[in-house]
Amino acid sequence: MNALAEIRAGGVAHRAIGVAEAAPAPEKAFGVALYPHEIESLRPKLGAVRAGRL
Numbered sequence: 001m002n003a004l005a006e007i008r009a010g011g012v013a014h015r016a017i018g019v020a021e022a023a024p025a026p027e028k029a030f031g032v033a034l035y036p037h038e039i040e041s042l043r044p045k046l047g048a049v050r051a052g053r054l
Contacts, residue, residue: 003016004017006029
């Protein structure tokens, strides 16, 4: 499982997200846009996290 933690002035919000949602999460949550090749390079890592290998 992938987890997203949003830390803001009011506190921290944690939630589980799927692999499909994890790649675009930086832009949606924080306004940090990734290039397509950067997102693709993250996919194997996201799968490893979900499988408990990281």
